Amino acid sequence: MLGKGIIKGMAETARNFLGSYVSAERLTTVQYPEQRIPQIEKARQFPFLVFDGDDPMKGLRCVACQICEKECPPKCIYIVKSKDKRVDYKGQMQLYPATFDIDLSVCMSCQICVEVCPFESIKMDTAYELSTTDRFGGLMVNKHQLAKSNEHYRHIHPTDAAASDAALAVEVAKAQAKAKADIEAKAKAAAEAKAKAAVITPVAPKPVAAT
Amino acid sequence: MTESLDQIFVTLKHWLLSGFENLLKWLEVAPPDWLMPLVSMVLSLAPILMVFPALFAITTVLERKGLGRIQNRYGPNRVGPFGFLQFAADGIKAIIKEDLVPRAADKIFHFIAPVILVITAFTVYAVLPFGRNMVAVDLDAGLLFFFAVGAASELAVFMAGWSSRNKYALLGAMRAVAQMVSYEIPLILSSVAVVMITGTLSLTKIVEAQSTHAGLLPDWFVFTPWGFMGFALFMIAANAELNRSPFDLPEGESEIIAGYFIEYSGFKFALFFLSEYLSMFALSGLGITLFLGGWNAPFAVLDFIPSWAWFFAKLLALIFLFIWTRGTLPRLRQDQLMNLAWKFMIPMVLVNLVAAALWHFTGPGWMRWLSSGALVVGAYMLLGKPQFESKDIGKRTYRFAD
Amino acid sequence: MTLPFAIIAVLIVAAASAAMTLRNLVHSALAVAVAFGGLALAYLYLDAQFVGLAQILVYVGAVAILIVFAVLLTRGGEAPEKSIFSATWFWGLLITVAVFATLAWCVMHSFASKREPADKVEVTVKQIGDALMTKFVLPLEVIGLLLTAALIGAVIIAMREEKK
Numbered sequence: 001m002l003g004k005g006i007i008k009g010m011a012e013t014a015r016n017f018l019g020s021y022v023s024a025e026r027l028t029t030v031q032y033p034e035q036r037i038p039q040i041e042k043a044r045q046f047p048f049l050v051f052d053g054d055d056p057m058k059g060l061r062c063v064a065c066q067i068c069e070k071e072c073p074p075k076c077i078y079i080v081k082s083k084d085k086r087v088d089y090k091g092q093m094q095l096y097p098a099t100f101d102i103d104l105s106v107c108m109s110c111q112i113c114v115e116v117c118p119f120e121s122i123k124m125d126t127a128y129e130l131s132t133t134d135r136f137g138g139l140m141v142n143k144h145q146l147a148k149s150n151e152h153y154r155h156i157h158p159t160d161a162a163a164s165d166a167a168l169a170v171e172v173a174k175a176q177a178k179a180k181a182d183i184e185a186k187a188k189a190a191a192e193a194k195a196k197a198a199v200i201t202p203v204a205p206k207p208v209a210a211t
Numbered sequence: 212m213t214e215s216l217d218q219i220f221v222t223l224k225h226w227l228l229s230g231f232e233n234l235l236k237w238l239e240v241a242p243p244d245w246l247m248p249l250v251s252m253v254l255s256l257a258p259i260l261m262v263f264p265a266l267f268a269i270t271t272v273l274e275r276k277g278l279g280r281i282q283n284r285y286g287p288n289r290v291g292p293f294g295f296l297q298f299a300a301d302g303i304k305a306i307i308k309e310d311l312v313p314r315a316a317d318k319i320f321h322f323i324a325p326v327i328l329v330i331t332a333f334t335v336y337a338v339l340p341f342g343r344n345m346v347a348v349d350l351d352a353g354l355l356f357f358f359a360v361g362a363a364s365e366l367a368v369f370m371a372g373w374s375s376r377n378k379y380a381l382l383g384a385m386r387a388v389a390q391m392v393s394y395e396i397p398l399i400l401s402s403v404a405v406v407m408i409t410g411t412l413s414l415t416k417i418v419e420a421q422s423t424h425a426g427l428l429p430d431w432f433v434f435t436p437w438g439f440m441g442f443a444l445f446m447i448a449a450n451a452e453l454n455r456s457p458f459d460l461p462e463g464e465s466e467i468i469a470g471y472f473i474e475y476s477g478f479k480f481a482l483f484f485l486s487e488y489l490s491m492f493a494l495s496g497l498g499i500t501l502f503l504g505g506w507n508a509p510f511a512v513l514d515f516i517p518s519w520a521w522f523f524a525k526l527l528a529l530i531f532l533f534i535w536t537r538g539t540l541p542r543l544r545q546d547q548l549m550n551l552a553w554k555f556m557i558p559m560v561l562v563n564l565v566a567a568a569l570w571h572f573t574g575p576g577w578m579r580w581l582s583s584g585a586l587v588v589g590a591y592m593l594l595g596k597p598q599f600e601s602k603d604i605g606k607r608t609y610r611f612a613d
Numbered sequence: 614m615t616l617p618f619a620i621i622a623v624l625i626v627a628a629a630s631a632a633m634t635l636r637n638l639v640h641s642a643l644a645v646a647v648a649f650g651g652l653a654l655a656y657l658y659l660d661a662q663f664v665g666l667a668q669i670l671v672y673v674g675a676v677a678i679l680i681v682f683a684v685l686l687t688r689g690g691e692a693p694e695k696s697i698f699s700a701t702w703f704w705g706l707l708i709t710v711a712v713f714a715t716l717a718w719c720v721m722h723s724f725a726s727k728r729e730p731a732d733k734v735e736v737t738v739k740q741i742g743d744a745l746m747t748k749f750v751l752p753l754e755v756i757g758l759l760l761t762a763a764l765i766g767a768v769i770i771a772m773r774e775e776k777k
Binding site: 351352359362365369385396410412413549558 | 639643646650653662663666667669670673674675677678681682685737738739742761764765767768771772
Binding site for chain 1: 282538540555592595
C-alpha cells in the first residue's frame with residue numbers, strides 16, 4: 001500500500017529520536033574539546049623532521065637532498081641547501097638544510113615526502129590542532145618548528161619507529177663496517193707498502209685497492 | 212478567571228488603546244480621524260511581528276536539535292543553556308557578514324526579492340485567528356486572501372533566482388516555480404472541501420464551525436474521512452510549497468548547491484530563511500484553522516486552557532511533524548515530484564471533494580461515514596496502486612571491489 | 614479623485630508603460646505583474662474584496678508566472694547589451710495612446726457614463742456566492758464543468774505511460 005514505507009521510516013526515526021535520550025551508547029559522536037577519541041597508530045596529519053640527540057638543529061637527519069621537495073604533489077616544501085658540510089649520524093660529511101619550510105595551508109597530508117626520503121628524516125606527526133591566528137606567517141612552518149626528536153616519533157608511531165630505527169641501525173652498521181674496512185684496507189695497504197718499501201726500496205707505491 | 216486569561220491579550224490591547232486616547236485627551240490634542248484606527252492596527256500587528264520571528268529563532272534551534280537526535284547526534288549544545296542561544300550566534304553572524312552582490316546581477320531585483328518574500332510571509336498572518344477574538348483583520352474572504360498573498364511569493368522566488376545571473380540559481384528558481392504551481396492546485400482544492408462544508412471563506416467562521424463536541428471526538432474536520440484525507444493532502448502540498456525536504460529540489464544542496472538563493476549572503480540570506488520558516492508557521496496555522504479545529508480545545512473539560520495556548524500547542528505539534536518528515540524522507544526526483552502531484556494528489560483531491568459532498572448530503576448517521584469513507588479509501592487504494600506499488604525487483608545484491 | 618486612488622492609478626500606468634517600453638523581456642513580464650497587482654489594489658480600494666483577491670491569485674499567481682516561464686523557455690530571457698528601452702517604444706506608445714483614446718472616447722460618450730452613481734453597497738463574499746448559486750448557476754456550472762474536464766484531461770494525459 002502507498003505510504004507504508006513512509007510510516008516505517010517515520011517509526012524508525014522516532015525510535016532514534018527517543019532512543020538517543022534514553023541510551024547514551026546510541027550517540028556515536030564525541031563532545032570534542034572535552035572528549036577525544038584515541039587516534040589509531042597509522043594516523044597522520046603533517047610532516048615533521050626527525051633529529052637525534054639533544055640539539056634539534058645539530059641532530060637533524062635531513063641532508064637537504066631535495067627529493068621530497070621535488071616529489072611533493074602540491075609543492076608545499078621549500079628547501080635551501082647549506083653552504084658548508086657537517087658530520088651526519090653515519091659519520092659522513094653531508095649538507096644540511098639551511099631553510100626547510102612547509103606550507104601548512106597547502107600540505108594535503110599525502111605522506112609522499114615520507115615515502116621518498118632515503119634518510120628516514122621526515123615522518124608524519126599525529127597532532128591535529130594546527131590552527132593559528134596568523135594566516136600568512138603562522139601557516140608557514142619552519143625547520144625549528146618542524147624538528148622533533150626521535151623519541152617523539154617512537155612515542156607516536158612505535159611500530160614504524162622500530163622499523164625505521166632498525167633500518168638506520170643497518171645503515172649505520174654498514175657505514176661503520178665500511179669505514180672499518182676502509183681503515184683496515186688503508187692500514188693494510190700502508191703496511192704492505194711499508195713492507196715492499198723495506199724489501200725493494202725504489203718502487204712506486206701501489207695504488208690503494210678500490211673498494 | 213478562565214475567561215480573563217483567555218482574553219488577556221485582547222483586554223491588553225483595549226487597555227492600551229484607551230490609555231492612548233486618555234493621554235491625548237490629557238494633552239488636549241484632538242486626534243485626526245485616521246490616528247485611532249492606525250494605532251489599533253499597529254497594536255494588532257506588533258505582536259505578530261514579534262512573536263513569529265521569535266518562534267522562528269527558537270524553531271531553528273529545535274529543528275537542528277531534533278534532526279541531530281534523529282541521526283543519533285547531540286545537535287547544537289554549546290551556545291547558552293543546552294545550546295538554545297544558537298540562534299543568537301547565527302543571527303549575529305548573518306548580520307555582520309559581508310553582503311555580496313554578483314557584478315552581473317540585476318541589482319534592483321536582487322535586492323527586492325527577499326524583501327517581497329518576507330513581506331508576503333508576514334502578510335498572510337493578518338487573517339489567521341490565533342485565539343478567540345484574536346485575529347488582526349477579520350476578512351470576509353480570509354482564505355482567498357491567504358492564498359492570493361501566498362501566490363505572490365512565487366514571483367519573488369523567481370526574481371531571486373533570475374536576478375542572480377547564476378545557472379544554479381536559475382535552475383533552482385525554475386524548479387521552485389514549477390513545483391509551487393503544481394502543488395498549489397492540491398493545496399487550494401483540499402481547502403475547498405472545508406469551504407464547501409462550512410459555506411464560508413472567513414477563517415474565524417471556519418473555526419467556529421468546529422467548536423462543538425459530538426460524542427467522544429470534537430467536531431474537527433480532521434476526524435471525518437474527507438477531512439482526514441484533506442488534511443494529509445494539505446500537509447503534503449504545504450510541504451512542497453515550502454520547498455522543505457523531501458520536496459527540497461529547488462535548493463537541493465547536492466545538485467544545485469542552494470538553488471535560487473545561492474548568490475545571497477549575510478542578512479539577505481537570513482531573510483530567505485526567515486520567510487521560509489514564517490511561511491511554514493503560516494501554512495501550519497492554516498492547516499490548524501481548516502482541519503484541526505483552530506484554537507478550540509479537543510475536549511470540553513480542557514476549555515479552561517486559553518484558546519491561544521491551544522493554537523500554539525497545535526502549531527508546535529505541526530512544526531514537529533515538519534521536522535520529523537525532514538529527518539526521515541530523502542529528496543524526491545523531479546519526475547517523481549511531478550508524478551506525485553499530477554497522478555496522485557490532484558485526482559485524490561478531486562475525489563475528496565466528491566467525498567465531502569457525499570458527507571454533506573447524506574445527513575447525520577453511519578451512512579455518511581460509510582459512503583464518504585469508502586470513497587476515500589477506495590480512491591486511495593486505486594490511485595496509489597499502479598505508480599507507487601514497489602515493483603518486486605528482488606533482493607538487492609552488492610558487489611564489492613576485490 | 615482621492616489620494617489613494619491617485620497613487621494606485623499612477624502605479625498601474627507606470628507599470629504598464631514600463632512593460633511596454635523596457636527592452637529586457639523579463640523586466641517587462643515583472644512590470645506586467647506589478648500592473649496586475651495595482652489593478653487588484655484598485656479593486657480592493659473599491660471594496661470589491663473578492664474580485665481583488667481573485668485578481669491577485671489568478672493574475673499575479675498564475676498568469677504572470679506563465680508569462681515569465683514562456684519568456685525563460687524561449688530565447689528572450691537573455692539580457693540586452695544596449696539601451697534599456699525597447700527599440701520600438703515609440704510605435705508601442707503610439708498604438709497604446711490610440712487604443713486608450715478610442716476606449717476613453719467610447720466610455721465618455723457611452724450610456725453608462727450619463728447615469729448617476731449608485732449608492733455605495735456593502736457586498737459580502739456570501740452575497741456573491743448566493744448570486745452565483747442562484748441567478749448565475751448555469752454559467753457557473755458550465756465553466757466549472759469545462760475547467761474540471763480540462764483538469765482531468767491533463768491528469769489523464771499525464772497518467773498514460775508509454776509502453777516500451
